[in-house]
Amino acid sequence: MTARKAVEAAFKACLKTVDPRTTVRDVIRLSDWPDSSRIVVISFGKASIEMARGAIDSLGSSRILRTVILAPESQKSDYENDLNKLDTNFETVVRFGAKNNLPDQDSVSSTYSLTRAIQELDSASTVFLFLISGGGSALLALPKAPVTLEEKLEMISLMQARGATIQELNTKGLAMSLIISDVIGNPIDLIASGPTVIPTGKNESISEILKRLEIDESKLPSSIRQVLREPEEPITTSHPPTNLIISSNINALGSAANYLKGAGFKPIILTTELSGNAAEIGRKMADLIVSDTPENHEFLRGHSNLQYPLALIFGGETTVILPKNPGKGGRNQEMVLACLDALETRENQEKWRKSRRNFVFLSAGTDGQDGPTDAAGAIISQEDLHVPTNLESSEYLKNSDSYNFWANFNGGKSHLKTGPTGTNVMDVQVLVLE
Numbered sequence: 001m002t003a004r005k006a007v008e009a010a011f012k013a014c015l016k017t018v019d020p021r022t023t024v025r026d027v028i029r030l031s032d033w034p035d036s037s038r039i040v041v042i043s044f045g046k047a048s049i050e051m052a053r054g055a056i057d058s059l060g061s062s063r064i065l066r067t068v069i070l071a072p073e074s075q076k077s078d079y080e081n082d083l084n085k086l087d088t089n090f091e092t093v094v095r096f097g098a099k100n101n102l103p104d105q106d107s108v109s110s111t112y113s114l115t116r117a118i119q120e121l122d123s124a125s126t127v128f129l130f131l132i133s134g135g136g137s138a139l140l141a142l143p144k145a146p147v148t149l150e151e152k153l154e155m156i157s158l159m160q161a162r163g164a165t166i167q168e169l170n171t172k173g174l175a176m177s178l179i180i181s182d183v184i185g186n187p188i189d190l191i192a193s194g195p196t197v198i199p200t201g202k203n204e205s206i207s208e209i210l211k212r213l214e215i216d217e218s219k220l221p222s223s224i225r226q227v228l229r230e231p232e233e234p235i236t237t238s239h240p241p242t243n244l245i246i247s248s249n250i251n252a253l254g255s256a257a258n259y260l261k262g263a264g265f266k267p268i269i270l271t272t273e274l275s276g277n278a279a280e281i282g283r284k285m286a287d288l289i290v291s292d293t294p295e296n297h298e299f300l301r302g303h304s305n306l307q308y309p310l311a312l313i314f315g316g317e318t319t320v321i322l323p324k325n326p327g328k329g330g331r332n333q334e335m336v337l338a339c340l341d342a343l344e345t346r347e348n349q350e351k352w353r354k355s356r357r358n359f360v361f362l363s364a365g366t367d368g369q370d371g372p373t374d375a376a377g378a379i380i381s382q383e384d385l386h387v388p389t390n391l392e393s394s395e396y397l398k399n400s401d402s403y404n405f406w407a408n409f410n411g412g413k414s415h416l417k418t419g420p421t422g423t424n425v426m427d428v429q430v431l432v433l434e
Contacts, residue, residue: 009259017252023054040066042131045134067092070136072097073096074099097109107139163319177244180245207228265311265432289343309433313430315426316427327399327402328402329403331365332363332365340393362430363377363378364427368417371403378416
């Protein structure tokens with residue numbers, strides 16, 4: 001097996017390890033459960049359908065009163081027929097929304113229906129089991145009056161264009177929760193915007209975030225400015241929720257490391273908190289590829305006596321600062337494009353010719369959707385430095401048009417397309433140096 005095939009297989013192993021149905025099924029155990037108690041399963045996010053299935057597998061239909069699932073619109077066609085196979089001994093409500101991973105009117109309608117259902121079913125004998133995964137903040141959307149959905153979307157778009165991180169976007173202005181984390185550091189209050197977490201008021205305020213992003217608050221709609229000025233109302237409860245993270249990026253990275261070790265590589269998991277500008281990190285990967293002293297690179301500080309073939313494994317979530325008229329792409333495709341673009345400079349070409357080091361670099365999202373595209377990411381190796389092409393990588397990079405570059409480069413062979421995976425534990429990067 002070539003190094004490139006091994007890296008692709010390692011990424012597939014990541015996806016298998018973080019399978020949401022298996023993960024939920026394996027962590028739920030009931031003991032001394034009162035016969036009179038019933039469970040309401042509420043599942044939302046990119047892994048909502050499979051997480052709900054895992055809960056049903058473990059709990060059995062007799063204990064479940066109702067199941068409510070809020071899933072992304074992008075999963076509708078894939079899952080619609082399969083949903084009919086869910087256990088029908090209890091009521092099941094499935095709603096789709098958040099087209100393009102942004103709140104929409106379907107999200108608002110679903111959230112309103114969900115809050116009414118919780119109020120209706122709340123009783124001393126009811127336990128609410130929330131199953132939460134990445135993308136949940138786009139599916140749970142009920143803007144605080146007088147803010148409209150359109151105004152909320154305008155603010156999200158403005159923050160994204162300024163390179164806002166997922167932590168900044170998910171800052172918020174009687175349950176057990178099982179959570180699949182898609183946020184660096186696994187902060188429970190920011191995963192899907194932390195709907196089952198009681199606010200403490202210790203987080204950075206939205207106003208502070210806007211200031212750091214250099215967004216003029218006075219230019220925002222008056223309704224948003226009004227809400228930002230309102231003090232956060234304290235929430236009290238006699239039964240605080242229990243929140244447990246059951247799967248995260250480290251599970252995926254561990255699986256990749258195990259696979260690559262079995263394939264004869266020497267894996268090192270460097271971080272689960274890779275962040276920053278995707279293109280800048282791609283260029284740093286290129287620097288590492290051509291370096292004749294990799295142990296001195298900033299990514300490998302503290303690591304000496306490196307053994308080859310070396311497999312460096314990263315996880316996290318980077319950002320893209322968009323130009324005025326962006327093309328089509330995502331952070332993973334952009335990172336690999338920036339790496340290739342940097343390797344094509346005259347200086348790096350000369351360095352690489354001296355070392356003749358074989359390499360593979362992959363960057364991909366575990367949800368299978370990098371940005372608003374059907375690609376999970378991209379992969380390159382030393383062979384790609386010799387591919388004849390009239391494509392100007394620097395132009396595509398400048399226009400944030402990485403998807404169209406990879407679609408046209410070498411017959412699309414560098415594009416990674418897994419289809420929607422039904423989960424999300426952020427991104428995975430693998431750099432193999434031989």
